[in-house]
Amino acid sequence: MADERKLSYFFLGMGIGVAVGILFAPKSGEETRQYLRSKTDEGKDYLRKRSDELIDSAEDVVERGKTAIGRQKDQIAAAVEAGKQAYREALAAEKGEPGAVTQG
DSSP states (O other): OHHHHHHHHHHHHHHHHHHHHHHTOOSOHHHHHHHHHHHHHHHHHHHHHHHHHHHHHHHHHHHHHHHHHHHHHHHHHHHHHHHHHHHHHHHHHHHTOTTOOOOO
């Protein structure tokens, strides 16, 4: 959210700067157009770099999420298996089967 506000303020500032620069430019028309082109290219480069950073950041978040989900899945599977084993042992103890674990 804060990054979106920064980006919108960046574009607002860039637009105001360009407008003021054109109005008060002591340069000729061709020099002004060339200056505007170079600033536009700088803006494109900034946006490209920033979007690459955001994509990398998003990929990191997704990877951490996958890792966390995998750990939770393993923990749940282990808990389910432990529950099944406890149930089997309880049934075996009730039936009095040899090798059953008895509590007491």
